[in-house]
Amino acid sequence: MPRERVGIEGAAALLRRAAAAEPDRGRVAFLCIGTDRSTGDAFGPLVGTLLAEAGWAHVVGTLEHPCDADMYDAMRAAIPEGMLTIAIDACLGIKEEEPGYVVGEGPLFPGHAVGKRLAPAGHYSIAGIVGPKSPKPYWTIQHASLREVLELARALADAVQAAWGEPALPGSGPQTAITL
Incomplete structure (x- = not known):
């Protein structure tokens, strides 16, 4: 399947296909790539943290233990053989009103947007599309809206839960704004 830009429903459909391929959530691993030191690049670790807090056993890459470029090879190698692996990362792309994701069956190529070539x-x-493509990708990813990145992460973590028949995560869904 080629990679395509989708909204959360398209990401949820991909996750339902993954759940159909491996219904045993104990045999599913999430490789959540990124760092806690850059707003946009925190997308993967945010999703990883939400999934770990929801009780998923095989989550690599959280805010506490990010799977950044320096740790990527070692952390990727720690995923047990035979696990169905879902790789999650941030990317730059065409920003539209609706939050977006780039999804596909097959491997993810981390660091591509910023010129890195890590193993798929x-x-x-x-x-998760955290900002527009630009001539300055590092600047763009570092200055992504934290609110938007967190909304993308929450929506994706909820879609993971739903794909395997679990309830949405606590604290997700529409957020109430407080104005001062």
């Missing part, structure tokens, strides 16, 4: 990973891949 994952049986399925999902990248």
